[in-house]
Amino acid sequence: MRLDSDKLKAKSAFLAQRLKDIRVCENAETLLGLEGEAASVYFSVFDDLILQQKEVFCFQGRNRRPPLDNVNAMLSFAYSLLAGMCASALETVGLDPYVGFFHTDRPGRASLALDMMEELRSVVVDRFVLTLINKKMIDDSGFIKKESGAVVMEEETRKSFLVQWQNKKKETITHPFLGEKIEWGLVPYAQAMLLARYIRGDLDEYPPFLWK
Numbered sequence: 001m002r003l004d005s006d007k008l009k010a011k012s013a014f015l016a017q018r019l020k021d022i023r024v025c026e027n028a029e030t031l032l033g034l035e036g037e038a039a040s041v042y043f044s045v046f047d048d049l050i051l052q053q054k055e056v057f058c059f060q061g062r063n064r065r066p067p068l069d070n071v072n073a074m075l076s077f078a079y080s081l082l083a084g085m086c087a088s089a090l091e092t093v094g095l096d097p098y099v100g101f102f103h104t105d106r107p108g109r110a111s112l113a114l115d116m117m118e119e120l121r122s123v124v125v126d127r128f129v130l131t132l133i134n135k136k137m138i139d140d141s142g143f144i145k146k147e148s149g150a151v152v153m154e155e156e157t158r159k160s161f162l163v164q165w166q167n168k169k170k171e172t173i174t175h176p177f178l179g180e181k182i183e184w185g186l187v188p189y190a191q192a193m194l195l196a197r198y199i200r201g202d203l204d205e206y207p208p209f210l211w212k
Helices: 005-023 028-044 070-092 111-117 121-134 155-170 184-199
Strands: 143-145 151-153 172-174 181-183
Touching (some): 005 028, 070 121, 070 151, 070 184, 111 184, 155 184, 172 184, 181 184
């Protein structure tokens, strides 16, 4: 009841249209523009979804390297965890996590893992961070702002964060494409397996992870 539903519906409709545009996109440059525009619209209402502890967990835009507020510090930390999960999953199914499609190859960067992350960021990380804040499972006492402006989590807060992350990974869902019950922590592996099947010609199309 505290949400501006009309505002959120309008943003959601915009993103739905962008999905259709992406579906027929034929070059990486155009795709990059569509992705950037969609990300901007998505994050423009992210703060609206923070319903508790607004005075210390406000979101005024995505920033990283370094993160400049508590919310971005949590997002960046969780994204790094998700990237590691995706890289491990890709290696498990025999794919090189450093050879990407959308993210160009760069020494030391797991480009394919970053590609896979794009479809999992919002449902795995963003919802998780919002849950921690809105359910008051974390507070601002464990965050430190350095002289450089960077915000980091203290060791105990990071440990607590990781405990909740592991609990989240154990939750069971029904995979939207496979129709099987799996834990959240196995979703990157399931997607890596599907990608490997597509690359090897066993699937006509790669089924992205679409979760409501």
